[in-house]
Amino acid sequence: MFDDEKKFRPHLGREIVSTRVGTSLSAVPSLDRHGKTRRMQIASGFFSSNRGKTRPPLRRVHRGPPVPDRGRGGVQGTLAGVPDQDSRCPDGAHAVLRANARRGRRQAAILAEACPQPRRERRPPRLETESAELERRVGLVAMVATRLTTHLAATLAAFLSLAHPSSSAIGGSAAVHAAAHQAAATAPALTSQVPLARAHVEPAGDRLDFAQAQRQQADTDRAWRTASDGFMRMEKITYRSGADDLDVPAFVFQPLETGAKRGPALVWVHENIRGHLYEHYIPYIREATARGYVVIAPEYRGSIGYGRQLYEAIDYGGAEVDDVAAAANALSERYPTVDPARIGIIGWSHGGLITLLSIFRNPTTFSASVAIVPVTNLFHRLARKGVERQRRLMDPYNRFGGPPSERPEVYRYRSPLFHVDRLQIPLLVHVAENDEDVNIDEAMQLVDALRARKPALAEIKVYSSPPGGHTFDRRVRPRAWQPENTPDQRDSWERVWKFLDSKLQAPYN
Template sequence: MNSPISLASRTARFLVLAACLLIAAGSAAPAAAQSAVDRYELDRNRKRERDRTFRRLSDGVLRMRKLSYESRVDRLDIPFYLFEPLQLRGPRAHAALIWIHGGVHGDLDPTYFPFIREAVSRGYVILAPEYRGSTGYGRAHHHAIDYGGYEVDDCLTAVDYMRRHLPHVDLERLGIIGWSHGGFITLHSVFRDQASFKAAAAMVPVTNLVFRLSYKGPRYARHFVAQERIGGPVHERRGVYVDRSPLYHVDKLQTPLLVHVADNDRDVNFEEAQQLIHALEYLKPDLAETRIYRDPPIDRFGGGHRFNRRVDRDRGYRRVDSPEQRDSWNRIWTFFDWHLRPYLTRPR
């Protein structure tokens, strides 16, 4: 039998432990809130550092500016990068590309720079929008993400900006290119706007959200369920997910389109990617040029998902070419140069 003294001692210890747990619970919410605040501030700091890297890499090579415009759909402020030749030729003397970064919550990072530099050296003006949902611009911009919705309008607004503010760009020689999520936006852009673009390239694009969510799992699906204009999971809002999947709009294509995919892609799985390839080959064989790269070099993040964006960050963001990367970029430049004629010094 326990003595009164031992029972009292145990009771005291229990009360002390309970008090400690209550104190810890009381401090958990502020700590979580603080970590959320820190997350967006860390993103801002990372973006500032990346912008400094862009400026350093651009110095003496091309002209780089960071600007913004208001989205045509709701006037949300959309930051963007503008990369131009150091010497501009004159009115409507330059072809241009709208350059769309990837990532559900991504941003334009310096791994794109060697390819942007090549584009500018060929005579292109590059406008790269940081559409809603991009990281580095605070909580509101981050949570404004609208996957396959207003984010596409954010990127199409770049055409309006060029028309008003870039007289040296010939809008008759305008193209668009994007990777992964950016390839998804590229596809939606040319399906929605059948007049503005003379050529488009979608690299390893997301194509079918209904199928994609079947293999990505619940953690990935949360990115979509929480979005106000999507409004629920795919089994409840299937029509919304279908409408936001480029695969189901292939019949609208009126623009020459280049699509490259990798069969060892672990982000946009090949089973998803080949659905678009087959649809384009069947419905739009005269407009679509497609290529499947077999077993290109992989990285630890997404298999072959970045097969044509291999860059050495430690050596000034230089290209690390594989045969597949070299072939892909040769085809990209041949495609755009044919349709957009960046070497012309007069309007087309």
């Protein structure tokens, strides 16, 4: 028995029994005065269990919190060699113990997940709680009230003037208009009025709020118009899909100055199955128009922000490809400055999949193509992503008609990897080894196939752990809408522009 153990007897009620655990002594249990098991906790320090060596004294023992017992039937955990992570708290200085009387003796066992718990705050009286809730609601109402612009106040004043024409508080219609103009100049900006500041609506199946999504899409349109001022000309158009009679919305960006001769164009394919043209593309489309490209960015079927019909028309790897291919025809037919023989296509992630399928299925529509971190093999992707991604991808809206085991021909048709032999135009592919979305194993299947079967047409770059992984080449600085400008990002875009300029002969020096 240790010399310091005697001082703890009054606290424990029984004689302290020391127990060794593997190569470490970490437990000092006891029974309380009623003969029941008591859980205790050593606040700091562990004991050496080597026989005959000096053991450091106990410092403090106190009652530990009740926790699930993972030490039933004996002592678990070793503190030498490979420590048992369940034998101590994260701070490395606490161990929770219990007395094991199952075998008729008091033996220590380490309990997992029993670190010191923070003390619970006293629950306020009901009256205090109700007062706080009332104060919170009043504050919420005040916050909402401050967000209302005086445009609404002017409108209310107009109604009051109709109801009480003689009211001196209104002062006639002239005063109403004056108040409205003053309100427009002094009112705080709403979220929709702040350029490039908005939250994207995340789709949630049938629970998507289409009205909210359309409002936010209107914010996106305003952000793009603001970002275009002084850099390029922007407009929104719709065109007919090549698959059916669906009207597909699209952004079109043109250089500020265009010559009499026809020039090159790009079909810009955004990422995500349920997405749209995000604002992080702003600096890159600015660069494209500065280089002389006309850019069309189709909001292909499944995109959010354009109502239920477009959203529910989603067709993963199917008709959405026809939507994108038809964008090239829209450019040729509506914009005299676009040369139909000099149209390229570029896409990221799911947009990269659409890019690849577009050039494989429409070999004469485009003259050059760029696919960045593209989805390539749906069999591999579903096997790696797991059940949840499989469930989402096999949603009836996606038109697969069943799992890969039942419809392998459908998944094969929509996987670019299996159509590499159809490549007839120059293709640039960039992938990242640290991509957590399109895994490098999936990406390398396409890379290897292109290198083996289309080495003359395919230009490939594999980046080793670029910052951002899957999004490394399209990351922007927060609120600045400028490229993040990492070495890998700069290298990627320099290669992209060099490739496109050489294939499409863009008038840029």
